[in-house]
Amino acid sequence: MxxxxxxxxxxxxxxxxxxxxxxxxxxxxxxxxxxxxxxxxxxxxxxxxxxxxxxxxHLPLNTIEEIEDGGLRLDALVSNADTAYHPLVEQRYPLLSQTILAGASPQLRNMATNGGNLFQRTRCYYFYDTAMPCNKREPGQNAGPSGCGAIGGYNRIHAILGTTEGTEDGQSQCIATYPSDMAVALAALEAVIRVTGPNGERTIPIGEFHRLPGQEPQRDNTLEPGEIVTAIDLPAPRFVDNHMYLKLRDRASYAFALVSVAVGLEMEGDVVKDVRIALGGVAHKPWRKPEAEALLVGKTATKENFRPVADSLLEGAVGYGHNTFKIELAHRAIIRALGQAAKLEPTA
Missing domain, CATH: 3.30.43.10 (Uridine Diphospho-n-acetylenolpyruvylglucosamine Reductase, domain 2)
Known part of the structure; x- marks a missing residue:
């Protein structure tokens, strides 16, 4: 060190x-x-x-409080554990509580903060191995590319959506995934991130907070220099009765998602009136596609109606060999999570 x-x-x-x-x-x-x-x-x-x-x-950013529009403000320094078990979160945003408790271990959830959770860096093997090329760790040296060891290497945990294989100079190559569970639920709930910086305060919709690798794979988010996250605002409660976070991983606990799906449904009988779906473990950021969600609005909650939604969400997915199985895995996971949220099948 x-x-x-x-x-x-x-x-x-x-x-x-x-x-x-x-x-x-x-x-x-x-x-x-x-x-x-x-x-x-x-x-x-x-x-x-x-x-x-x-x-x-020691900053005064450690409370959870109601805000004017009926939502909640989660301060950045509240621990993940305290957030998941907060009565208002459990009652009004059970999807978020469920998702947080699917991540890490109790010891880590007691230490990790809401703000810090947003800044988790990829668990790509090549990012952690400083002897290997990595455009996220070292995007270019002496005006030349660093490279991406994962694209031609062992890439079982890597991205299938939103990837960039790069331009001729290779500097934008990156197939890393973003590891947070919590942020996947925040994407489905359409949370807003509050930040403060040298130019004052501003808000960033969660969908615009994290970014795809593009030409700057070393940048995980859209914060400006010197900015700090102060809170996460949740809109008025939705999806209390019909929600699901499905996390598929190599073992039952303390493992990052190969694929995860956060689903929130508003139902009228067996008809879907509104829906939000976010995927984790498949891209450089939590993955949402509103036009795919729109395919289910007004439709009966059936597996036959879920399949076109899964097809649309995964449109353009690309496998790189070891991770190609994720495409089919994600397709099945989306259908299963929608079924569980609609209470068509058990969640156990």
Whole structure:
């Protein structure tokens, strides 16, 4: 682990200032740290080498409260465990509670924060192995490409949607996946991320917060330099009665998703009045496609009607050898999750 300096601000603007001070800019980069459940591992592996850590645990961002439109505001420093078990979250957003509890382990959920969860970095083997080429870790050296070891290597856990095989120089090649469970439910619930930076406060819809690799695979999100996430706003409650988070993984606990599906349905009898579907484990960000969801609105909840939705969601999916099985796995998972949300089949 490389040496670093340390700061502990007491308010949000002081924290923003710590990331934009000359001292931070002159170092090897500054990083916010809260629970540290991902960043510390990355530092130990020399994947992340911040020259300065800004400890934000003492900022006043640790409450969950109702907001005017009937929704909830989840402060960034509330732990994942406290969020999942909060009475208002369990009652009004059971999909989110269910999803959080499907992730990590109790020990990690007790440490990990809502804000930090949004910043999880990929678990791509080649990203963690500094001896291997990785456009996300080192997008280009001396004006040349770094490369993507996963595309021609062992890529069983990698992306099938939204990937970029790159331009002629190869700098945009990346098939990494985004690992968060929580963010998949937030995408289905259409949450809004509140951030503060040098230019003040702004909000970012969850669908615009994370990004596809494009020409900058090293960038996981759309935050501007110096910005900090302060809260996550959930809109007025929906999908309380008909929801499902289906996570398919190699073992029953403490494993990242090969494919996950978050579904929320509004039903009138057996007819779907509204639907939200988000996929995890298949792309560089939680994957949604509103035009696919629209195919189910006004239709009876049946497997026959679910199949075109799955087809549309997975349109353009590409396998790279070891991960090609994910395409069929995701198709079956979407149909199964919709059936479970509509209560056509048991969830166990």
């Amino acid at each position: 490389h040496p670093f300096s340390y700061a502990r601000p007491s308010d949000v603007m002081e924290a923003v200032g710590e990331l934009t001070t000359e001292k931070s800019l002159d170092s090897a980069g500054a990083k916010f740290i809260a629970g540290g459940t991902n960043l510390i591992d990355l530092m130990k592996e020399n994947v992340e080498r911040p020259g300065r850590l800004v400890d934000i645990n």
